[in-house]
Each structure stands twice: as structure tokens, then as C-alpha cells.
Amino acid sequence: MTARIGVVTFPGSLDDRDTRRAIRLAGAEPVALWHKDRDLHQVDAVVLPGGFSYGDYLRAGAISRFSPVMESVIEQAKAGLPVLGICNGFQVLTEAHLLPGAMLGNDHLHFICRDQKLRVENTDTAWTGDYTAGQEIHIPLKNMDGRYVADAHTLEKLEAEGRVVFRYLGLNPNGSLNDIAGITNEAGNVVGLMPHPEHAVESLIGTGRTDGLPFFTSILKKLVNA
């Protein structure tokens, strides 16, 4: 038995095909979802992929957040549907208020593409069960607007509740507060992060590391064992 994991394509999504490949390599069944279609086609989980949806015009994720598919994603995420937002997908999740805080332009004002070292801080989410707490991993990072910010109260709450899922190690590539690379909601079903796990699933490709694969095996196990 396997799980069906939906990947939304917005106009300007770039990593949707890569994410479907990663899901397939992990052994699950990828399902393409279209931004104009409210129907989630009974998927067991959803990934909002990276890219520049709507050209990042207005603000990254600001327009996509109002697309028909997001009405269903928001509704079902609140009811427990596992949702992962990668890069632009993370930006959409904050714009949709499924995750707190916001993303600003990188503090150095340049696009940055690098092999980023991270520490896994929380392995209790739907998407991180196959990591070990404190594990250090390398995942490619590539963004223009990756600086995570939130008010002091929110940050305090995130830290106190262990909802910072990933933290940048070695170098903070964009000026994110508390070196935050990824966070989760209170229930642990919604996770957003800036680095791209779907680009670290094959030993020949990209940086040659496979540290991103556990995202997809984690959710598969959780869904199959549920």
C-alpha cells in the first residue's frame, strides 16, 4: 500500500516536476494538482513546491495564496491534512496564515544558491519522522526572499513549543531570525522550509547528497502506518 501525495502547480511553479520525482523515488504516488482546481483529488498529503508563482509579483506567495486550490488546502490543513511548503511554498503558507511569520528579501540583496547545512530540531512533525533529533544535514538552498521574520512574541512561542524544525548551521544565508530555516504549526501537520529537499534525493544529481529523501519517506511511513 502506498500514499497519494499531491503537488500543486501554480503559474510560475518551478520545482513541481522535481517534487513529483522525489515523491516517486520515496515510493509514494505523486498526484499533480492544478491551481485553478479546488478539488484535491483525495490525496493524503500536499506539497506546495518552489518557484516564482505569479512571478513573485506583489510579494512572494501573496497572489497564489488566493488561488482556488488554496481554499481547499487551507481548509483541509486545518483539519489535519499534512502539508509541506518548500521555498515558495513556505512563502505561500505564511501568506495563507497556516504558518506564522513572513519572508523578506535576503539581507545581502542577492539571490543565493548553495549547499546549505541544517540541523533538524524537531522530528515529531508529519514530514521529519525519519530524521533523528539534532541530525545535521545538507540541503540545497536557492532563493531571493528567504529571510524569515516574526515578532518577538511569535518567535518566543515557536521556540518554546519546539516548532522550529530546521535551523541554518555554519552560515545564515539570508538573515533569518534565530537562524530559522523551517517551522511547523502547532499540530505538526504543516511544515514550511526554505531549502529544497526535493533537490537532494539522488546521489548523482545536484550536490550528490540524499539528505532530502527522508522528508518523503517520513510522510509515506506516517500515512501508510496511519
Place this chain on the structure above:
Amino acid sequence: MSRTPLDTVEHAAGTPDVELPWAELGLKKDEYERVVEILGRRPTGAELAMYSVMWSEHCSYKSSKVHLRQFGEKAPQSDALLVGIGENAGVVDVGQGYAVTFKVESHNHPSYVEPYQGAATGVGGIVRDIIAMGARPVAVVDPLRFGAADHPDTKRVLPGVVAGIGGYGNCLGLPNIGGEVVFDACYQGNPLVNAGAIGVMRHEDIHLAKASGAGNKVILYGARTGGDGIGGASILASETFDDAKPSKRPAVQVGDPFQEKLLIECTLEAFAEKLVVGIQDLGAAGLSCATSELASNGSGGMRVTLDDVPLRDSTLSPEEILMSESQERMCAVVEPEKVDRFLEICAKWDVIATVIGEVTDGDRLEIFWHGGKIVDVDPRTVAHDGPVYERPYARPDWQDALQADDANKLPRPETAEELREQVLKLVGSPNQASKKWITSQYDHFVQGNTVLAQPEDSGMIRVDEESGLGVAIATDGNGRFAKLDPYTGAQLALAEAYRNVATTGAKPLAVSDCLNFGSPEDPAVMWQFAEAVRGLADGCLQLGTPVTGGNVSLYNQTGEAAIHPTPVVAVLGVIDDVARRTPVAFQEDGHLLYLLGDTREEFGGSAWSQVVHDHLGGLPPKVDLERERLLGEILISASRDGMIDSAHDLSDGGLVQAVVESALLGGKGARLVVPDGLDAFTFLLSESAGRALVAVPRSEELRFNDMCGARGLPATRVGVVDGDAVEVQGEFTLPLAELREAHENTIPALLA
């Protein structure tokens, strides 16, 4: 109230004495007279607009055509070539039913005027060429050349160009996997912003730019047409910059990568449903080019109603609509019964699509505006029968003196300490330093098929997930070598790109080029051009790699000062299984370092002569293309059979530059021994061509040596991967930390 009558064909015929601004539009007097002769009357304003842009240097290749013919005449026999020169881009068979299309183009002048948009739209244009062939774009590369690294204008131009390439390419979802960044004072005021792209398709998906079948509809889709880039082709790309003339800023186009991303997806979807008969992208010369090329390549004529073109600015005149270079537009020819489905797909992607005309039985291109016929021409006279110049050329009188100024006679380091200092200075010089600050602004990972990306010798993309089939691309050029001897310089660029592809384990198949030169009206420049083309055509014939297409950029000069002649050559290769690729980085301590090829005292045009002596003179390194081919075969066999685990081509900066790069990338040092018969200086810094450095696991040494011996390729053991320093025995030691600081801090210090 008086109204200017619409300048229709009829009106033009009746008013032969009306003066038209042909000179302002860039036409010469005899060219204008030729237009009048072709039409048998004066042209209308709209016709003049079309002829002027299409007959510009940029679109018509009028100065270069007579030389470029050699690429066809001397083309080697190649089974791999599916589509050759003349289409939007060449297409190469890479096996397993896959075809690859690739091309390099220039966007030099716009990028100087407005670095961000100039560079961004350069990427956009080359990518549309790839889509127009029927392929999905899979990667881009960017060979860039700027003025001196510490010149204030470089700090204006370079960050904008890099941000523009990143801003556009990243947003399109195309991994940037290669290219070059070169600094030289000769490019001050004339930066070279070349852009290359690769696309992949199945053989049966190849599309061509032709409008056939009377009654078929002509559909313009993509962005609305605005006032940007009007006259860009005729004015910007074809005349030398001159301070006395007014600013040409408005002639640079503005890009919208989001729109282009939608254009890619909707075009590929239309191709997949076999809805398209012919297709052309709108680049230089916009609608003038698209309509005249589609019509002249097809079997019939074409009728277009310009009123139907969706506009961004409703005040545009028909001439401006025809000349506009607004980006992210394409033109498709579709059978009438498939039009609805085509429009549906465009609507799905929120792309505006409009039927603007149809293919006709005749052989005329007719364009209407407000009910009047404003264009009635034979499209071939616009697109193909432009002027052809046999520009005078002559070897410049300074060439002998330049070649006599022998770099081999420059003072060399006298002590080991001095040699060490010079090596450190070299690897930290702007041209030899790490370009990570630049390339980290480009996405390398998107699409999830990137096997190798810069600073590897060639970029490599997986084409088929099951079989591991992949393609590699490298671009190279060396203006210093070409200045010393343009014929040899062009062959050295070819040899280096060929070698770079082979070093990663891929078999070189085909060539695209971007020929960047000064003004063709200067006989010395024209001689450089003629020599470089001759050298490249001869070289491609000898290596068996046909030129599939490319681009010429002339007038790269300010006043009397032309850039170095700079032919940039892109070589495309194929690898059966990307798992066999060879990286640059040292992999394991204890592996043996072998130098392949012959090292001679060759310092003319070398990085050492530039960095240490600020000198350019003498002769460039000798070229031996048979040796290059043999070296390539050895590198490919060694990679396929697992005999080497890293390899790096030797080019600017010589052996020591290659060792330092492999060491820093792998985080492992090397101990080197100067081989018998060579002095340390020549061993480390000579730039003899046809060489590579490979790391051979000890278990493979015998087999590797046997192979090189049997094939007659000199292979000299020069050291071992080991430790955390680059040590040249009996000479000096440079710790990796010190090398890293020198190599990686230079560019950020200059530009960040």
C-alpha cells in the same frame, strides 16, 4: 483639422517624392535605393521599418555572411546533425530517440546600456529560440566578459548583468550550469554578455519556422506589444557607441520571466498535442522578423491585420508595432480546425493569444492597418535578400610587432620564493580567482537533472532518468590568444571547449559559436573576423564537430578602440551514462596525478604574462587538433572504464591553476614533482594546449599507462593527491587555507 493620410502602398505609389528617414533608421543610401528598386516605388513607412530592421547588421549578417558560408562548405560529415545552420537553433541527435538543440547568442550592447534588463532579455531571447525548435529548455550557460575588474564601470555593469541573468533564468526554472567570467580592459565600455541555452526533445518533435498551407492561421501569443526596444536591432546592435549621440536607453527591452515561463509551458503543451505547423519566436526585429521569416520559409504568402495585435500602448503607430522588440512573444501557424484548441491551451496558462492573419496562396506578405494595405512585399526580399558586403580586410600593420614582442623572453621568477609569490598572485587574480560570488546567484539545481555545474569543466544534464543518458556543454574563448593570432585563437577556443567536454567524460558532437568583434568597417577588424571564422571552420572540419548555428556581434568598439577579437565557442557532447562522469575535484588521498600531453615553453597571451607583467605579445600556444582528439578519446575511455576519478583540463594559468582548483574543490592537497626535462616555471605555468591533469587510483595505474602508451599519448606521472597543501618538491609549499583565501576572496572584495 488636418490629418496625415495613412501611408498605404497606394499612397506611396502616388507620392514618389516623399522623403523618408531611411538614414535615421540605419539604412545606407545604396541600401535604400535597393529597396526602391525591389518594390518599383518608394516604400511605405511600414515597409521601410521592416527593411531597416531586417537589413541591419544584427539581423542580416551582411558583413559576415560571405565568411560564415565556410561553416557550411567545410562542414564535416556528421550523422548527428538533424537541423543545421539557418533555423532558430541547430539540432543534434544524441541517441535513444532524443535530440538536443543548443545555441549561443550575444546581448552585448543592450547589457552595457542597461545591465540588468539587457542581460535578462538575452536569456529570454535564447530560450525562445530553443522553444521554437520544439524542445523543452533544460539549462543555460553564460559566457561573460567585462572591463578591468577594478574599473568603476565594471562595478556598475557586472552586478547588474549577473542579477539580470539570475533574475530571469532562476525565475524560468532553468539551471545555469556553465559559462565564463573574464576581465580585460579591452572590454571596458563594451562588455560581452553572451547567453547559451540547451533544449531536449524527441526526434519527432522538431519544429521549424515556416508558414505553409493556405488558410492556416497566424497566431500571435504571449505578452502585449509595447514601445520597448523599438529600433533596437537596427540602431543598438549595429552602430558603434558614440558619446555625441543622444541616450539610447529606451531602445533596451524590458523582460518578464514569469510571462516567459507561461509561454514555455503553453507552447510545449501545444506541441504535445501536435497543434503547430510552424513557429517563430519574436526577438530582434519583432513582428517584422517573425512574419517575413515564417512567410519566406513556407510555401505561400501571408496576410496580417496589424489592428488585431494586442497592444500595451494604444498610441503605437503601425511602424512601431512592426519594429517593437517587446519580449515574451511568439508566433505560431495553426491549421484552422486546431485554432480553438490552441487558444484554449493559451487560456489555461493565462497567455493572451490572437489570430492576426493567415497563410495565403500567393507569394506576398501583405499587412493591413485601419483597412489600408501598408505592406506589400516579397517576404524573401526582407528576410533573405538583404545586402551582402564584401568588406575590405587587411592584416593590421601592428600584427608583426605584436607577435615579435615575445612573452617567452619576459623576466621569470629567479627563486623558489618568487615563483611561490607569483603562483599565489596568479590564482588570486580576477580572471583565475573563484567566481563563486557570481555563480551562487544562479540556480544550479532546478529541474533536478544537474549532474555537473560550474566550476566543473563542462556543465552536464541528465536527459533520461532510466538509461542515464546525458549531455554536456562547455563554452570557451580567449581574446588574448585571438588578438595575437585570430586563426589560431579561434581554434584554441574550439580546442578548449572540446577538451572541457571530453574531460568530464562526454563525447563532443557539435559546435555553436558567438563571434564578438569590433567594427566591420575597419579592415583590421574584418581581417580578424575572417581569420577567426576560417580557423574555426577548419578546426571543426578536422575535429568532426559541425557548427550548428550561432551568432555574430560586430561593432563592439568605442571610437577607434575595438575589443580583442573574441570568438566564443560552445561544444555540446553526449555521455551514455552520467554515472560515468568525471569531476574536477580530487577524490582521495594517494591517487596518482598524471599530466597528459606535451608541455612546451608557451607564454604568449598566458595568464602569467598578464598577471605578472601586464603583457600581451608573442604567439599563442600551438594547436594540434589531432592531439586534442586523441586526448579526448583517452579521457572518455578512462572515464567509461573507471580508470580515473578526477580530471581537469589545462588552460589559462597552466598546470598549477588546475591543481589548485582540483585541490580546493576536493579539500585535498597534492605533492608535485617537476618531471625530467622541464623547469619548475614552465611545468607550472606554461599554457600549452592539448593537456589535462587526471587522478588515477593506484589499482588502475598499469591499465591506464598501457592505454596511453598504446595510443601514443604522452602521460607523465607528476605527483600524488595528498595532505592539505599544494607542495612542489624542492620549490615551495602553499597550504590550502592560504590558497583558498587568495582564490576565493578576490571577487567578493572587488564587487560585493
